[in-house]
Amino acid sequence: MxxxxxxxxxxxxxxxxxxxxxxxxxxxxxxxxxxxxxxxxxxxxxxxxxxxxxxxxxxxxxxxxxxxxxxxxxxxxxxxxxxxTPAELQEVHIEEYARSYPFTYSSEEMPDLLRSIERQHHDPQRQIDGWARRFVNAQGPTDTLGMLADMTAAIRREFTYVPRPEKGTQSPIETLSRMKGTCRDYAMFMIEAVRALGFAARFVSGYVYSPTVGEHRTGGGNTHAWVRVYLPGSGWVEFDPTNGIVGNTGLIRVAIARDIYQAxxxxxxxxxxxxxxxxxxxxxxxxxxxxxITDGSDSAGPVLTTPDAFVSGQRRTG
Missing domain, CATH: 2.60.40.2250 (Immunoglobulin-like)
Structure with missing residues (x-):
């Protein structure tokens, strides 16, 4: 801790x-x-x-x-x-009915989750839907957490991180077509992708830090951005596509919203x-x-901190 x-x-x-x-x-x-x-x-x-x-x-x-x-x-x-208090991937517990995709949120939770399931950006050609569907097993049930973890890792692996000091955020379609962007672009893209599959997701802004010596967290200057997905049994779970993180290790939440412009x-x-x-x-x-500080050998040392720029609204902000 x-x-x-x-x-x-x-x-x-x-x-x-x-x-x-x-x-x-x-x-x-x-x-x-x-x-x-x-x-x-x-x-x-x-x-x-x-x-x-x-x-x-x-x-x-x-x-x-x-x-x-x-x-x-x-x-x-x-x-x-x-x-x-960091939480690792193995600490994510999912209710039995939701461990395999597809599933439906309970009637008690659905009314409060609906606005976080609604798509916020136009996708007339269903390009984001098509990208998200590649993680679904067409031959049978898909492991819910495994699918979301694979999606997080794929964005980190296949997209090129490019710091951008200018204000504003790419649309999810632009991020998909360019295959590059900043942490805020990645977050908005993944939110739309998981919403296309029926998940409730929210945008998170905050800070990223390296919990162990020698570990590098991708960023570039100011605040960082990532995603929360609602999973029955654990509630809102963090997914950071910029760094391929599942769980809250190295992530400090400041603001949570349905869309980037609310944070x-x-x-x-x-x-x-x-x-x-x-x-x-x-x-x-x-x-x-x-x-x-830990490095696996009980020795302390410097911590690399590499948060990312988050820019929006009337002012370019930290």
Whole structure:
């Protein structure tokens, strides 16, 4: 159970002083049985006139900051300490009726899962359906967890990871046709693929870290994105197609949503002279306490942290 220290700093710079509209900040990790928030601080400069917290429709913690002064720089500095309890693939338990695909969610769960089963992107030629169906055994029952794990591994193996600093996300069809993308592209593609098979799936943004010395987790700069699929018996299970991970090992959840645009880490507006905006920089650092680092030989060492960029909304965000 590693203790993880996270620092996430986003800085916007301007040529001239500008005024700031309301900003919505979603960088606080979620509380759950597998990740416990021990300490959290959100420092904002210039100091907002007001900061209020709320929980959105998905239970994500959101800070709403308003400002009454102009400045040439705006900084959001999130610092948290988390106790993380990783769960491996073998810890995923599925109800007997759902261990083989196809199956139907229970009548008690289906009403609450329907919106997470609905497709969000057009696929008129059923290309994503065709890609997803290749993992289904046409000769008989298909092992549910094995199928989802194979799909996760196939995206990692067959697609080319290409960091992209520009804001926005490829459509799932674009990701399939190009066979490349970022973690957010992979996540949205896999969500549509499993929904094509009738599974409930959600988008997750957060952080990825390397739990053991020498292990490399694919990323490239800021926050990371992956998928949750609902499996009766275990509930929402993590699948990270960027790194081929099944389970929550090395993954810290911050926001969960049906679609990527509901999980933007930072969004807001500014007003000033045209051309005032200069740059945006993001720095994310995830470090395990030295005493909790493992490498299989009981020796401690540095941890490689390689989270990925997540970009959307009015601002390119960390």
């Amino acid at each position: 590693p203790f993880l220290n996270l620092s996430h700093v986003t800085t916007y710079t301007y040529r001239h002083p500008v005024s700031f509209g309301e900003h919505r900040v979603m960088v606080r990790p979620r509380e759950s049985f597998d990740q416990h928030l021990l300490d959290a601080a959100l420092l904002i400069s210039p100091e907002p006139s007001e900061v209020r917290w709320l929980q959105d429709v998905f239970g994500n913690s959101v800070a709403i900051a308003t400002f009454d002064r102009r400045a040439k720089e705006l900084v959001f500095d999130s610092r948290v300490r988390v106790l993380h 933007v880490p930072i969004s807001g507006t500014w007003a000033g002279f045209p051309g005032s905006f200069l740059d945006m920089t993001v720095s994310v650092d995830a470090r395990i306490d030295a005493a909790t």
